[in-house]
Amino acid sequence: MRATIIHGPGDIRVEDRDYPEIVRSTDAVVRVTASCVCGSDLWPYRGVRPTKEPKAIGHEFIGVVESVGADVRDVSVGDFVIAPFVDSCGTCPQCLNGVTVACDHLTGWGSTDEHGHYVQGAQGEAVRVPQADGTLRVVDGVTEPDDALTASLLTLSDVMSTGHHAAVSANVGPGRTVVVVGDGAVGLCGVLAAKRLGAERIIAMSRHEDRQALAREFGATDIVAERGDEGVEMVRELLGGVLADSVLECVGTKESMDQALRSTRPGGNLGFVGVPAGGPELPVGYLFAKNITVGGGMAPAHTYIPELLKDVLDGTINPGLVFDVVMPLGDAAEAYRAMDERRAIKVLLKP
């Protein structure tokens, strides 16, 4: 089968690999019907994270279950499933607490599981899912989703669940004022999540016209293109002299975290889901002085999918709009280029 392999910075190739098979009785094999490129895939692509040897890449996929091991109970052959961006057991204390991303038996896509068996990356034709019952979410009643539904289902694998996690971590709720820092797919999904949770006012910080438009479509009431001091003052002005109750940090850089911290009112909440790019550490004295609560991290997509899926299926939310480009899997290298050069918000790959 074809699979996307990263060989080094800027070097993405679609190569032939063995088709996956059931290895252990708790496995499932899923034929991928759609996967995509994540902002975090650009880190090894840009060389920010080293690639020591050629490695299968991609961690977001949906598809159809082709085979299951003897001990798989909750997933059946023919089921249409969403795979969260990590593989989790479903039975350890962390999974039982709903924090599946801290699973004691966590496995990443495109790596090896705890038994030393190879796990395919998501940007390919098929994947062996090691802990199928603890990982996959079945989409009841769906067998062949159309393009729009395919796109929205795929966002639940990562970006919509992550935007939702940012909003939940920032304590978004009815009547709250919200600032979203970052206008990538996650930031845009954060806007949608904030709207869904009842926020009264949603300010999207964005400098790109296409993303501003989508932010508005997702529920942003205001756009702030300014950054730094100017951005903070714009937020304060828009909110009548006070900063935001809830701020979603959806980038992961020093600048974005600083922008987010400074946009949060005293006693407010900051939810951060941007993978921290080597810091900075959080200024404890500032948090103490302002009584700001900070939470976030990797989104427990497995935990969130059921409630978000319901809203996708009944058409309440349409997060799939973050995919502005669709390409065949064979064009994965071009997909990375388009994302890297910001010609695309997010690229969907069809095997």
Place this chain on the structure above:
Amino acid sequence: MRATIIHGPGDIRVEDRDYPEIVRSTDAVVRVTASCVCGSDLWPYRGVRPTKEPKAIGHEFIGVVESVGADVRDVSVGDFVIAPFVDSCGTCPQCLNGVTVACDHLTGWGSTDEHGHYVQGAQGEAVRVPQADGTLRVVDGVTEPDDALTASLLTLSDVMSTGHHAAVSANVGPGRTVVVVGDGAVGLCGVLAAKRLGAERIIAMSRHEDRQALAREFGATDIVAERGDEGVEMVRELLGGVLADSVLECVGTKESMDQALRSTRPGGNLGFVGVPAGGPELPVGYLFAKNITVGGGMAPAHTYIPELLKDVLDGTINPGLVFDVVMPLGDAAEAYRAMDERRAIKVLLKP
């Protein structure tokens, strides 16, 4: 009148000062019936914070209103009142949000208000309260509290409100498991607050027998004397292999924050109220990886007092037990020595 003045490290004197008078129409003058020494008063006492010139000290007091300005509405002469550890306006956006400690017109005791007028410290015979309506909380139906009630009312000024803030910030609630790092008056009040909020299991980290006993009286189900790796493993063992849902950091040092972070389970909450002693900054990568939410800061005592006061008055909680020593105001220097040498948990001063 007599007032406690700090002249420099280890140099506490009780001196004569002018009796306070109403300066502005929003002032009240309160005759202090009880004040006390705070763990944070030990910072200038130990020279950790510099004392540039002799300065009135103390920020916790209760007493009787002796006079009020023409525009004071909610406080009357003869009222018995609790003063939170800072003076706040009650009308700015931060106060309206309940975050009185971030008041736009914040004034500290033993300093000058925003109009340049002197404000007495709490460890004296009387204090001018600049923003009386926004600051003081009247204790209805009480005129001359006995010693036990005096002690408990006085804790609402700071330590009990602060312990409660730690518990609230750590998301303590029914069924949650809790670790309290720090066995000073605030940590002990944190135990009591956790119990009051319905925690199922409360582990107090303490190495002092008298404090362990009070922690148990306040609701601790377990005591862990070990620290560092050993302390973390004891917590994990006591909780059946998982770390705590909620951790209260009630010290403010690098070691205590580290202990608190490492005692929190993935997806758990850390509430910190120990004034950060110069760091450390919070490790953002660790918080991200573990999905730990961190909140806290100075407690909005003004906001919390009504609900806590109710429980004090009906005897549900007795936080005044943290005062193990009572001294006359004239012995303030000895009170500081007793606190500094850990011969006392907390000293109450009677003018």
